[in-house]
Amino acid sequence: MIPNLQIDARRLWDSLMETAGIGGTPRGGIARLTLTDADRQVRDWLKQECERLGCTVTVDEVGNMFAVRPGRRSDLPPIAIGSHLDTQPTGGKFDGILGVLGGLEILKTLHDAGYETNAPLMLVNWTNEEGSRFAPAMLGSGVYAGVFDRAYADSREDRQGVTFGEALEAIGYRGSAKAGSIRFGAMFELHIEQGPILEQEEKVVGIVEGVQGMRWYEISVTGREAHTGSTPMPMRRDALVGAARLIDRIEAIALEHGPSAVGSVGLIEVQPNSRNVVPGHVFFTVDFRHPEDAVLDAMERKLLAAIDEMTRKAHLEPELKKVWESPAVRFDADCLASVQKSAEAAGYPARRMISGAGHDAAYIARVAPTAMIFVPCAGGLSHNEEESTSLEECAAGTQVLLGAVLDYDGRGTERPS
Amino acid sequence: MIPNLQIDARRLWDSLMETAGIGGTPRGGIARLTLTDADRQVRDWLKQECERLGCTVTVDEVGNMFAVRPGRRSDLPPIAIGSHLDTQPTGGKFDGILGVLGGLEILKTLHDAGYETNAPLMLVNWTNEEGSRFAPAMLGSGVYAGVFDRAYADSREDRQGVTFGEALEAIGYRGSAKAGSIRFGAMFELHIEQGPILEQEEKVVGIVEGVQGMRWYEISVTGREAHTGSTPMPMRRDALVGAARLIDRIEAIALEHGPSAVGSVGLIEVQPNSRNVVPGHVFFTVDFRHPEDAVLDAMERKLLAAIDEMTRKAHLEPELKKVWESPAVRFDADCLASVQKSAEAAGYPARRMISGAGHDAAYIARVAPTAMIFVPCAGGLSHNEEESTSLEECAAGTQVLLGAVLDYDGRGTERPS
Numbered sequence: 001m002i003p004n005l006q007i008d009a010r011r012l013w014d015s016l017m018e019t020a021g022i023g024g025t026p027r028g029g030i031a032r033l034t035l036t037d038a039d040r041q042v043r044d045w046l047k048q049e050c051e052r053l054g055c056t057v058t059v060d061e062v063g064n065m066f067a068v069r070p071g072r073r074s075d076l077p078p079i080a081i082g083s084h085l086d087t088q089p090t091g092g093k094f095d096g097i098l099g100v101l102g103g104l105e106i107l108k109t110l111h112d113a114g115y116e117t118n119a120p121l122m123l124v125n126w127t128n129e130e131g132s133r134f135a136p137a138m139l140g141s142g143v144y145a146g147v148f149d150r151a152y153a154d155s156r157e158d159r160q161g162v163t164f165g166e167a168l169e170a171i172g173y174r175g176s177a178k179a180g181s182i183r184f185g186a187m188f189e190l191h192i193e194q195g196p197i198l199e200q201e202e203k204v205v206g207i208v209e210g211v212q213g214m215r216w217y218e219i220s221v222t223g224r225e226a227h228t229g230s231t232p233m234p235m236r237r238d239a240l241v242g243a244a245r246l247i248d249r250i251e252a253i254a255l256e257h258g259p260s261a262v263g264s265v266g267l268i269e270v271q272p273n274s275r276n277v278v279p280g281h282v283f284f285t286v287d288f289r290h291p292e293d294a295v296l297d298a299m300e301r302k303l304l305a306a307i308d309e310m311t312r313k314a315h316l317e318p319e320l321k322k323v324w325e326s327p328a329v330r331f332d333a334d335c336l337a338s339v340q341k342s343a344e345a346a347g348y349p350a351r352r353m354i355s356g357a358g359h360d361a362a363y364i365a366r367v368a369p370t371a372m373i374f375v376p377c378a379g380g381l382s383h384n385e386e387e388s389t390s391l392e393e394c395a396a397g398t399q400v401l402l403g404a405v406l407d408y409d410g411r412g413t414e415r416p417s
Numbered sequence: 418m419i420p421n422l423q424i425d426a427r428r429l430w431d432s433l434m435e436t437a438g439i440g441g442t443p444r445g446g447i448a449r450l451t452l453t454d455a456d457r458q459v460r461d462w463l464k465q466e467c468e469r470l471g472c473t474v475t476v477d478e479v480g481n482m483f484a485v486r487p488g489r490r491s492d493l494p495p496i497a498i499g500s501h502l503d504t505q506p507t508g509g510k511f512d513g514i515l516g517v518l519g520g521l522e523i524l525k526t527l528h529d530a531g532y533e534t535n536a537p538l539m540l541v542n543w544t545n546e547e548g549s550r551f552a553p554a555m556l557g558s559g560v561y562a563g564v565f566d567r568a569y570a571d572s573r574e575d576r577q578g579v580t581f582g583e584a585l586e587a588i589g590y591r592g593s594a595k596a597g598s599i600r601f602g603a604m605f606e607l608h609i610e611q612g613p614i615l616e617q618e619e620k621v622v623g624i625v626e627g628v629q630g631m632r633w634y635e636i637s638v639t640g641r642e643a644h645t646g647s648t649p650m651p652m653r654r655d656a657l658v659g660a661a662r663l664i665d666r667i668e669a670i671a672l673e674h675g676p677s678a679v680g681s682v683g684l685i686e687v688q689p690n691s692r693n694v695v696p697g698h699v700f701f702t703v704d705f706r707h708p709e710d711a712v713l714d715a716m717e718r719k720l721l722a723a724i725d726e727m728t729r730k731a732h733l734e735p736e737l738k739k740v741w742e743s744p745a746v747r748f749d750a751d752c753l754a755s756v757q758k759s760a761e762a763a764g765y766p767a768r769r770m771i772s773g774a775g776h777d778a779a780y781i782a783r784v785a786p787t788a789m790i791f792v793p794c795a796g797g798l799s800h801n802e803e804e805s806t807s808l809e810e811c812a813a814g815t816q817v818l819l820g821a822v823l824d825y826d827g828r829g830t831e832r833p834s
Binding site (some may be wrong): 053088089090130132133165193194195196212214216224225226227228229230231232234235238240244245247248254255258259261262263264265266267268270271272273275276277278279281285287289308324326355356357358372378380381382383384385402 | 505507508516523547548549552554565609611612615627634641642643644645646647648649650651652655656657660661662664665668671672675676678679680681682683684685686687688690691692693694695696702704706772773774775797798799800801802
């Protein structure tokens, strides 16, 4: 039986709209790249809000933030609620942010009701989930889970050559706690779906059983710079023409493994990038995802074959680097049971599903029982300034999150401490 | 009979190597984009050198520089020697620069010999020939020839939004003379071939009869930004995939009109250019060239058809702008006769040819008798830091240029003043 507490939908919405002003864009989105000054501002805001509720805020060595609300029993490990406050260069107002501010709304609801949980609750803001400024994505939760070490994280560079470590210190969020030393017993992450399924099926809640596998690659193609006017076509080694063929082929590889496979080239840089110079060098990124790792292996083999073919035909020198690999993830059965029970208690139409996007929960699942809750976003549109989830949908997800945490906390008392 | 004067090959080479240090790159090239501080430095250097020889230097309203050496008869219009000192972002040491420093070497040779021409001689440095920072190319000579007006030139923007007019004033090279008001009777331009023909045929001098027609386009492709992980392939409107297909097709269109046609995409910009966002917007440039305008019309029709097809298939919104068009050019018979006579007198193996690249001479030919002289460059490689022409080849071209100017000056006396 889940305690009957109701979150404040309007208060949650107001906090989403207030923080949307930090890094807000003219087109209604948010440009709050990780470890920028806008990121610092929203971190300062979150710290202040949590402390106002009597929580203690700790920061670890890679900038992950942990706000703890004490429970009745200090011998139980905290139950965590976590997501991220960083965004894409042209991001929306809900991706990641809903999971953190939903957690904050839960802390406020419990505070107002004077409700005491058995285990302490812990609100977490993970650093650099997006991976847009510093690849790879989910870097803060990855270091926490031991997927990457701190030195690796510190050495990541943005396209201007600034390192993660330099940027972290520049905004004053290098904490003293060792990553992974701030423990919790389980984590729940609320997030927008970033896909079209819930909306198409008119469901309000997604009970997320796992995350598909993902691989990121970087490809460099080197040809030869030459004059566009006086270099006959057969004498050219045009790196951009070679890259264009690969980009076309990468889409085809994803389609060949449909409907679940996706393949994308999101970033490309051309040297010297001048109208009348045949491009001598092209750098671009590849993002492959599928729920089965075996299918990703097959897609990778096809990518290698496509590169070989392009090279032979156009006399170009390619270089392929796999910069990130995240295997398919299954979430914890107990945590999922609490989410299921909470969704039923709240009476929202729900369905079980697999996440198409990567999330901090995918790494945390390696070190603690974890589950996720999805709510719809209009048209499945995300990583876009027009990303849109309604007040009611944000409230529904947060209410289910509250119920899941309280249900899990209730079971917790039966567990040996 | 051409007066027997010899240029100083070593002095010419030393001036090429000295100025190569202004904007010089670690890989041995030059990065001296028009109207940057490096461009200002080399302009200051040229002005000083010319004044040391007793020349008067005037600058017009778009920054074109004119250094005049008086002749015996002030009633004759000057004979001009002109090219450009600006370079590509990763340019070589000879493209344009040889034509200006070759002219400077001629002024020094005449000065040392105390030789007095009939007509005044005029050395010209044209502004923004490359068109790399500010499109279109050959902007300074274009305004001089009345192809563009000053307001158009001033309003050109670089990719950072700085205008040509702002940059010109920032380096202090906005002159008071109206463009086109500083007249001359003919112009000779010495340039490296930037193509493979002379080298392949073991010729030292190219007598350039004309320039092929050129057209520059800008294409914008708009799709929709979306999450790379959770947006199914059929739901995407990927602007980069659409652009990639066009880039592939543009190469094919040029090959279909071979061997003389060339087609290139040199510059591309992707929004938001993030690894895990499906690109919502792509901007890129197209450069088509052929000696016959009718063939360029056919290539343009195929480009339009390719854009239509891409749009229908991928549900993208394209925008095509023709930003520049330069018809095929034929040079002046008298000027060419002087070049031919000079090449024969100097005894260099020469051939008549058409220029594949655009040059200031192509616009000047609309308002004054004009011709060009080519010398080889290794591998036909240009717009590249490895661009290479030997001391002997630079000297040969400059010697032929001197002879052509003196021969034309000799005929000049027979012309009514």
